[in-house]
Amino acid sequence: MKNECNIIRDILPLYAEDMVSEDTRTFVESHLAVCESCSEKLNEIKKTAEFIADTDVAPLKKLKRKLRMKKVQTILFTAALVCSVILSVVSVLTAPQYIPYSDGLFHITERTDGTVILTFDESVTGYTFTEGDAETSGGIEICYIEAWNTAWDLHFIKRGEQSIVFSADKPIAVYYSQNNGEDDVFIYGTNPNPNGGMRTLPRLVLGQYLILAIFAAVICSVLLFVFRRNENVKVWLERILLAPISYILAHICTKGLLIKTFAMPRDFLIIILVGIFVYCVLLLGMNLLRSKKDVYKTTL
Ligand SMILES: [Zn+2]
Structure with a gap:
C-alpha cells in the first residue's frame, strides 16, 4: 500500500x-x-x-476592471461637465433682456378687415403676445405684449422685423409689459383703466424652489451625520443629497443669485436640465475620488 x-x-x-x-x-x-x-x-x-489563483490573478483582474471603470467614469464625468458648462452659457446668452417702452419701439397699422398689425423695430428679436381670454375688464379683452432681445440674437442672428397680428373686432386693450418694475403701458384699443397704473410682476417661485432645495440639503446633511456609521444608508443619503445641491448649483450657473423671473417655464426647465448634468458631474466625481483611494489601497 x-x-x-x-x-x-x-x-x-x-x-x-x-x-x-x-x-x-x-x-x-x-x-x-x-x-x-x-x-x-x-x-x-x-x-x-x-x-x-486568489492571490495572484484575481486582484490583477479586479484592478484591471477598476481601471476600466475609472476610464469610463472619467469620460462620462468630462462629458457631463462639458454639457453643463455649454448649457449654462447658452442659457445666459439666450436669456431674454426685456426692452422698456419707448416711442419708436414699434408702430401700429390698422387694416380695413379689422386686423391690427404691430411691427417692432429691429432691436426686438423676440416677443410674447398673451391674449386675454382669461382676463376681461368690463367686457374689454385685455392683452399683454412683452418684447426682448438676447445676447445671442444680437451677436449671431439677424431675425429681421418682428410683427404681431391681432384682431380688433371686439373691444380690446393692449398693454406693453416692460418687466422692469415700471408700469405696463397702454398702447392700443379702449383703455379700461385710464387712471390706474398696472404692472406685470415677476414670479418669485424660483426663490421658493431654491429655499426648498437648501432645506432638503440641510435635512440630508443632518441625516448623513446621524447615519454616518451605516455604510448602506450613507451611500444612498449621499446620492439624495447631491440632488438639491445640483439644483442650487444649476440655479447659480444659469440665474446667478436672481430669483425674479418673467419667463418662469423657460428658466425652470433650464435649471432642471443643467441640474441633471451637474448631478452626473458630482456623482461621477465622487465615485472617481473614491475609486482613486480604492486603487491605491489595492496596489498597497
Ligand atoms: Zn494512499
Whole structure:
C-alpha cells in the first residue's frame, strides 16, 4: 500500500488539474476511495491551487476592471461637465433682456378687415403676445405684449422685423409689459383703466424652489451625520443629497443669485436640465475620488 501511495502522490498534482488519462483517473480514484491520507493530500493540493489563483490573478483582474471603470467614469464625468458648462452659457446668452417702452419701439397699422398689425423695430428679436381670454375688464379683452432681445440674437442672428397680428373686432386693450418694475403701458384699443397704473410682476417661485432645495440639503446633511456609521444608508443619503445641491448649483450657473423671473417655464426647465448634468458631474466625481483611494489601497 505504501508503495502505491508514493505513485499516487506523484500523479496527484496532475490529477488535480485534470491532466491524466481515463485509466490513470480510474486508478487514482479507486485508491483515493480506500486511502484517507492520499485524499487529504489531494485536498491540500486543491486548496493551494485556489489560494494561488486568489492571490495572484484575481486582484490583477479586479484592478484591471477598476481601471476600466475609472476610464469610463472619467469620460462620462468630462462629458457631463462639458454639457453643463455649454448649457449654462447658452442659457445666459439666450436669456431674454426685456426692452422698456419707448416711442419708436414699434408702430401700429390698422387694416380695413379689422386686423391690427404691430411691427417692432429691429432691436426686438423676440416677443410674447398673451391674449386675454382669461382676463376681461368690463367686457374689454385685455392683452399683454412683452418684447426682448438676447445676447445671442444680437451677436449671431439677424431675425429681421418682428410683427404681431391681432384682431380688433371686439373691444380690446393692449398693454406693453416692460418687466422692469415700471408700469405696463397702454398702447392700443379702449383703455379700461385710464387712471390706474398696472404692472406685470415677476414670479418669485424660483426663490421658493431654491429655499426648498437648501432645506432638503440641510435635512440630508443632518441625516448623513446621524447615519454616518451605516455604510448602506450613507451611500444612498449621499446620492439624495447631491440632488438639491445640483439644483442650487444649476440655479447659480444659469440665474446667478436672481430669483425674479418673467419667463418662469423657460428658466425652470433650464435649471432642471443643467441640474441633471451637474448631478452626473458630482456623482461621477465622487465615485472617481473614491475609486482613486480604492486603487491605491489595492496596489498597497
Ligand atoms: Zn494512499
